[in-house]
Amino acid sequence: MHHALLDEYALNSPLRTRNNRLKLALVIAALLVGVSSTSPVAPIFIALSMSLATIRLGKVPARFYAELATAPLGFALFGVLIILLFFGSGPEVFSLNLLGHRIGASAKGAELAVLVISRTLSGMCCLFFLALTTPMVELFAVLKALKMPDSFVELSMMIYRYIFVFLEVAIRMRHAQVTRLGYEGLRSSINSFSMMAGSLFLRTMEQGEKLYTAMDARCYDGRLTLFEESRPIKVQELLAASVYVTFIAALAYLSRGASIF
Incomplete structure (x- = not known):
């Protein structure tokens, strides 16, 4: 089952030994930048970098990662198709005839569809990075x-x-x-x-x-005891996380208003 595989990969991940609070803060920052970006440039970069970190640094097989992303990505593509065909205005990008009805996609609709799918990918990849490198029990302990x-x-x-x-x-x-x-x-x-x-x-x-x-x-009194393992944050890790967040924030700011069509 997927949850067993997720926990197994998280337990065996080399990134498990890193500070969980730093990973959580990094994911939250990347999520905020990705969903607030007004162009697809920063979200796409976040999705690619998070996927690369999960596969290369977290030692997650690329095939399993692709299979895991199939279901949410398929759902997102269905929603994006609706946005592409029925929302937006401006010059027509393409059109087709379906059962006697003409359906087309406008430039604004295409830009909105690309932005939505890029935001979805960035958020999905951020959450996959956290789930595949941090066991859920440890995450609950952090919370x-x-x-x-x-x-x-x-x-x-x-x-x-x-x-x-x-x-x-x-x-x-x-x-x-x-x-x-x-x-x-x-x-x-x-x-x-x-x-x-x-x-x-x-x-x-x-x-x-x-x-x-x-x-x-077992004398449950309304509270469960959870223990968090002490993992000090190294200077190199804090510096790398800070540089990454600064870079994606700057990328989102500099690419604001960028259009594809």
């Missing part, structure tokens, strides 16, 4: 050390854990239904999916009760 509300951190931990637990249960139930020809035809598919959803809801309720009982038996 708790930064005085985030205990209820928020603990709920996030439980949600992160049980999303994948119930996803695995759903996959097993679907495989069992498929082997029994439960998805042969539309009506059969709807019935099988409804049964799986109902059973999964009941499993969720049961697991929640078991979790509460187990935590209560």
Whole structure:
């Protein structure tokens, strides 16, 4: 499963030994610069640099990285296609006939589509860098050390854990239904999916009760203890992060208003 692979790569990443707060600050700064940029130049550079750092410095296989990015990238491309064809004004870039209707893309719509996909890529690559170099348990410990509300951190931990637990249960139930020809035809598919959803809801309720009982038996008082390993920030790391953030901020400022079409 992807979450197991993510944690495995994060645990084995050479960048895991770096200070988690510095990595978190770097990712947040890059995210802010990427989503606030008014041209695609800075977001594209951020996406490329973050991907390169994850693959080369984090030792993540390029093939796995590409597979991981396929689903969110496909969703983003679908949204960008809508923006390209139905938004914007100005000179027409291209047009086509679809079922007797003429659909075209304007220059402004194309620029907006490129900007949106570049921002999406930059944010996605920043989050992948953090997820593939920092185990989630350590990230939750950092959030708790930064005085985030205990209820928020603990709920996030439980949600992160049980999303994948119930996803695995759903996959097993679907495989069992498929082997029994439960998805042969539309009506059969709807019935099988409804049964799986109902059973999964009941499993969720049961697991929640078991979790509460187990935590209560261990004297849970409303707070979970998380330990953060001490990793001092080296001068070279702080300098490199500062130079990178300064460079992408300057790049976003200098390339503001730049147009492709």
